[in-house]
Amino acid sequence: MVNFAxxxxxxxxxxxxxxxxxxxxxxxxxxxIMDGRFVPNITYGPLVxxxxxxxxxxxxxxxxxxxEPEKYIEDFAEAGSxxxxxxxxxxxxxxxxxxxxxxxxxxxxxxxxxxTSLSTIENIIDDxxxxxxxxxxPGFGGQKFIPQMLDKVKRLNKMIQKSxxxxxxxIDGGINFDNIKEIVDAGVDIVVSGSAIFKGDPQENINxxxxxxxx
Ligand code: DX5
Ligand code: ZN
Numbered sequence: 474m475v476n477f478a479x480x481x482x483x484x485x486x487x488x489x490x491x492x493x494x495x496x497x498x499x500x501x502x503x504x505x506i507m508d509g510r511f512v513p514n515i516t517y518g519p520l521v522x523x524x525x526x527x528x529x530x531x532x533x534x535x536x537x538x539x540x541e542p543e544k545y546i547e548d549f550a551e552a553g554s555x556x557x558x559x560x561x562x563x564x565x566x567x568x569x570x571x572x573x574x575x576x577x578x579x580x581x582x583x584x585x586x587x588x589t590s591l592s593t594i595e596n597i598i599d600d601x602x603x604x605x606x607x608x609x610x611p612g613f614g615g616q617k618f619i620p621q622m623l624d625k626v627k628r629l630n631k632m633i634q635k636s637x638x639x640x641x642x643x644i645d646g647g648i649n650f651d652n653i654k655e656i657v658d659a660g661v662d663i664v665v666s667g668s669a670i671f672k673g674d675p676q677e678n679i680n681x682x683x684x685x686x687x688x
Contacts, residue, residue, distance in 0.1 A: 475657045475686065477679055478503040478534050478643065480667035481525075482516065483614045493525045495675040501556075502531040503645070503665045506549070508539035511563050512612035519545070519552035526553035534663075536584065536645065538611045539563065543570050550577035558582030558605050558643075561593045571600050582643070586610065587619050591629055598636050603663075604629060608656075609646030614667040618647030623659045630660040653685050 478501035484492035493502065504522055509515040522535065535554040539545065542559040543566070549557055557574045561567050561583055574581040583594055584605035594604060606626055609616035626642060633640050643663035648656060650669065657664065670678045 475661060476500040476663050477670075477682065478663050478665045479670045479675065479679070480505055480614065480645075480665050481671075483667035483671040485671070489521075489525060490528050492671065492675070493528050496670065496679065497529060497531065498676065499679060500532060501534045501663060502529055503667075504533060504535045504554070505667075506535060506537050506539060506545075507612065511540045511560065512538045514612045519548040522549060522552035522554060532556060534558070534582075534643075534665075536582075536605065536665075537563070543573055546570065546573045546579075547577055550574070550579050554579055556580040556582050556603060558584050558603060560584050560586065560611075562586055562589060568597055568600070571597060584645075587622060591625065591632060595632070598632060598640060599638050601640055603641045603643055604633075605643040605645055605665075606661075607646055608644050608648070611646070616647050618649070618652055618656075623655065626656075626659040626661055650681055650685055653682055657686055 477499040479496040480503040482505040507514045507516040532555045534556045535549050536558050542563055557579045559570045564570050571581045580602040582603035583601050586607050608618050608622040641662040644661045645665035648666045
């Protein structure tokens with residue numbers, strides 16, 4: 474069964490607590506951390522993650538879009554992250570970063586920009602709990618889904634089957650009511666969605682996503 478991870482990047486930050494509570498029925502909450510260097514945009518840091526932690530029982534899925542992610546893994550773990558995901562493009566030592574995430578008591582995820590090949594994770598696939606396929610260039614919400622990423626998800630599924638691991642596949646960027654069905658059919662476990670969920674009534678939008686998958 475597929476699970477949703479609403480991204481609060483598209484939430485109204487003047488009422489962040491209420492926005493977090495409005496999506497409490499999903500298994501995950503997706504937290505987009507941007508540094509203005511790895512990606513052009515800047516968002517928020519561990520302080521905000523810590524501030525919303527008491528208002529959610531969801532799995533906090535922290536997506537680090539920052540250079541030198543090793544420097545901040547401990548801070549995001551202490552702030553209440555359950556999963557910490559780092560970009561393979563953001564560090565020369567992805568294996569070390571994965572070990573650091575685990576030694577800080579979190580599940581470890583790796584993520585790939587749209588142009589990055591799956592071969593970059595071939596040697597670490599057994600070590601990670603989650604692989605996040607970016608289906609837009611990271612940095613902003615509300616962008617258009619890159620259709621070639623469907624094939625990437627299918628190829629990743631085959632890699633995971635071969636390696637006999639339980640690694641989860643997550644997809645992030647440009648998911649809407651029209652493309653959700655074919656994305657889930659390609660074989661993903663977690664769907665991140667920001668603008669489609671937070672534009673309008675979040676709970677109604679999540680229900681709408683679920684209905685699209687039934688029909
Ligand atoms: C983009 C972020 C996404 C973003 C998705 O860099 O990683 O998580 O919030 O937003 P939508 O669903 O609007 O594409
Ligand atoms: Zn994200």
